[in-house]
Amino acid sequence: xxxxxxxxxxxxxxxxxxxxxxxxxxxxxxxxxxxxxxxxxxxxxxxxxxxxxxxxxxxxxxxxxxxxxxxxxxxxxxxxxxxxxxxxxxxxxxxxxxxxxxxxxxxxxxxxxxxxxxxxxxxxxxxxxxxxxxxxxxxxxxxxxxxxxxxxxxxxxxxxxxxxxxxxxxxxxxxxxxxxxxxxxxxxxxxxxxxxxxxxxxxxxxxxxxxxxxxxxxxxxxxxxxxxxxxxxxxxxxxxxxxxxxxxxxxxxxxxxxxxxxxxxxxxxxxxxxxxxxxxxxxxxxxxxxxxxxxxxxxxxxxxxxxxxxxxxxxxxxxxxxxxxxxxxxxxxxxxxxxxxxxxxxxxxxxxxxxxxxxxxxxxxxxxxxxxxxxxxxxxxxxxxxxxxxxxxxxxxxxxxxxxxxxxxxxxxxxxxxxxxxxxxxxxxxxxxxxxxxxx
Numbered sequence: 001x002x003x004x005x006x007x008x009x010x011x012x013x014x015x016x017x018x019x020x021x022x023x024x025x026x027x028x029x030x031x032x033x034x035x036x037x038x039x040x041x042x043x044x045x046x047x048x049x050x051x052x053x054x055x056x057x058x059x060x061x062x063x064x065x066x067x068x069x070x071x072x073x074x075x076x077x078x079x080x081x082x083x084x085x086x087x088x089x090x091x092x093x094x095x096x097x098x099x100x101x102x103x104x105x106x107x108x109x110x111x112x113x114x115x116x117x118x119x120x121x122x123x124x125x126x127x128x129x130x131x132x133x134x135x136x137x138x139x140x141x142x143x144x145x146x147x148x149x150x151x152x153x154x155x156x157x158x159x160x161x162x163x164x165x166x167x168x169x170x171x172x173x174x175x176x177x178x179x180x181x182x183x184x185x186x187x188x189x190x191x192x193x194x195x196x197x198x199x200x201x202x203x204x205x206x207x208x209x210x211x212x213x214x215x216x217x218x219x220x221x222x223x224x225x226x227x228x229x230x231x232x233x234x235x236x237x238x239x240x241x242x243x244x245x246x247x248x249x250x251x252x253x254x255x256x257x258x259x260x261x262x263x264x265x266x267x268x269x270x271x272x273x274x275x276x277x278x279x280x281x282x283x284x285x286x287x288x289x290x291x292x293x294x295x296x297x298x299x300x301x302x303x304x305x306x307x308x309x310x311x312x313x314x315x316x317x318x319x320x321x322x323x324x325x326x327x328x329x330x331x332x333x334x335x336x337x338x339x340x341x342x343x344x345x346x347x348x349x350x351x352x353x354x355x356x357x358x359x360x361x362x363x364x365x366x367x368x369x370x371x372x373x374x375x376x377x378x379x380x381x382x383x384x385x386x387x388x389x390x391x392x393x394x395x396x397x398x399x400x401x402x403x404x405x406x407x408x409x410x411x412x413x414x415x416x417x418x419x420x421x422x423x424x425x426x427x428x429x430x431x432x433x434x435x436x437x438x439x440x
Contacts (some may be wrong), residue, residue, distance in 0.1 A: 006430045012070045016059075016082055021051040024186060031180030042096035043177070045089045050167060050187070052086035053115070054194045057160060061201035062309070071311035072246075072262075073436040083160075087115050107170035114163040121157075161198070164191065205260070209250075210235035210305040214297050215279055220368040224332060225295045227263075227282040229303050236277035239305075243268040243343035244312025244336040244408065246436075247280065250304045251297065260306055261290050264335035264410075266369075268343040280305065283368050285332040312340055312408055315434040319406045324354040326400050328392055328419055330411030331366060334359050336436070337410050338369060342376065345383035356400050357385045360392055360415070391415060397422045409435040 024047050032040060059066065059079035066075050090112050098105065168191055172178050212231040220226045229249070231239050241247065245268070248260035267281040286292040316325065325344055329337040337357070345355040357377070361367050370387060377385030390396070397419065407428060409419050416435050423433055 006433075008070050009074055012066075012075070012078060016052070016055050016078060020055050021048045024051050024183065024190075027183040027186050028177075028180065031183055033176055033179075036176055039097055042093055045096070046093035047187075049086040049089035049093060050164075050171070051190070052082050052089070053160070053164060053167075054190055056080075056083040056086065057164065057198060058194050061198055063201075064309070067309045068311060068314050071434070071436055072309045077437060083115075083119060087112070087119055090115065101173070103173045104170060107166050107173065111163045111166040111170060114159060114166065118157060118159050118163070161195070205306055206304075210239055210307060212236075212280075212303045212305060214299050214301040214303060216299060217295065217297050219295070220283055222363075222365045223286040224366075224368055225284050225286070226266075226368075227284055227294055227297070229280040229282070229305065231277055231280070231305070235305075239269070239278075239280070239307065241265055241269045241280070241308035242310060242313035243316075243340040245308035245310030245339070246336065247308040248306035249282070251301055252304055253302045254293065254297070257290055257293060259290075260304075262309075264339075265308065266335050266338045268339040283332065283335045283338075310336070311436070312336060312434065315408070316340075316344070316406055319432070320404065322353070324356070324402055324405045326402070326405050326407045327355060327357045328360075328397070328400070328407070328409045328411075329358070330360045330391070330415040331362070332368070333411030333415075334368070335410075337408060338373070340408060341373075341383065341385070345376075345380050352380070352382050355383045357383060358388065358392060358396070358400065359386065360388045360390065360411075362389065364389065392419055392422075394422050398426060401426050401428060405432065407433045409433065413437065 025044055028043065028047055029040065032043070036043070056079050059075055059082070062072060062075075066072075070078075094108055094112055168187070171187060172184070178184055210231050211233070212229050212235060215228040215230045216226075217228070218226050230236070244264070246262050246264040248262050250260045251257040263282045263284055265280055266283050267279075269278060284291050284294050286295065316323075325340070327337045327340055337359075341355055341357050344353045345357075346352065357373075359367075359373065367387060373385050373387065377383050388396070392415065401423065405428075407423060409416050416437070420433055420435065424430065
């Protein structure tokens with residue numbers, strides 16, 4: 001294992017790239033007539049592309065078991081890259097095997113072009129992990145968002161399902177492929193299962209979402225708003241979230257805010273917090289049409305919350321209970337680490353773990369919860385809390401490295417890359433570092 005690669009993410013990639021297509025390729029190779037053996041490679045590329053696209057749709061449903069093992073942001077990155085790879089394989093497949101009939105060619109071309117159109121649109125409007133790396137693409141996104149709202153982008157993304165259905169027809173109208181009954185049975189069953197799971201996840205997301213109301217909205221910093229959400233009735237009794245978690249929230253009564261968006265929770269659920277319902281606290285920066293409207297929400301506005309996701313706490317639990325924590329955050333990316341700081345260094349479930357907390361911003365006006373964080377550090381001798389106007393560099397990070405520590409990182413992509421590179425260069429194992437890409 002390369003010490004720069006985490007075990008869980010490496011295994012996830014291995015499964016989706018190699019394990020998922022294997023049963024389909026085996027069924028195809030076993031039943032393909034020898035007459036078409038010369039076309040086997042091109043056909044296999046198409047099969048791989050199709051299974052990868054099914055896997056991408058499954059991951060788009062945000063299965064919780066994958067979130068707790070890999071982390072949803074990493075999972076969504078795999079989802080996006082997998083879809084792009086599938087389109088690339090499908091393009092080569094089509095180039096090697098031009099359609100033998102009108103319907104074969106039509107369905108293949110329409111499905112592929114629809115995939116490409118949705119992929120290009122998604123790369124601009126929905127792939128935050130890409131726009132966070134490519135500045136000019138981020139500028140294009142901000143310009144186009146004035147006309148094309150994020151909600152419309154989410155709906156257009158669902159055209160992938162139509163493209164998959166068209167490609168399935170494409171498979172069925174190729175006579176020598178349709179004659180391979182085990183292969184057809186396998187591919188039909190996989191498609192039905194994925195579509196059914198997608199439908200179930202959509203229904204579950206809306207029917208079983210936590211219900212609540214906006215308690216308060218207040219400015220924290222330049223373009224940053226604190227949102228306090230109180231849950232109602234059974235939702236308040238059933239809601240639980242762990243340090244560093246994030247939740248998808250929507251405002252069904254507000255125009256343009258019906259689709260769920262993910263935001264990190266700045267507080268963690270306290271099981272000893274008493275009988276009063278605990279609010280969910282968010283710090284949200286105005287980066288798009290949805291987030292800009294958060295500042296204008298009024299107390300009492302209805303909120304729906306998909307029960308929280310997140311892997312920070314799971315990652316900590318995978319290490320020794322007394323392992324010190326090193327929390328490194330930048331900009332608005334600090335939000336999940338605030339909950340981790342107060343939960344692990346305070347009088348919470350771990351009874352006060354040693355925590356080294358570094359919060360970096362580019363300007364004083366960007367600091368959120370500055371006085372509260374400083375006071376927390378003063379009140380808890382096991383917590384070292386620092387707020388800096390300088391990006392974390394080798395000089396800053398090297399003294400924070402200690403044997404057996406667990407490192408949680410959050411912030412802009414460039415900062416995460418630099419911090420991780422420095423930690424790895426000084427002997428920290430990749431399996432001891434966890435970060436969630438701030439933009440998904």
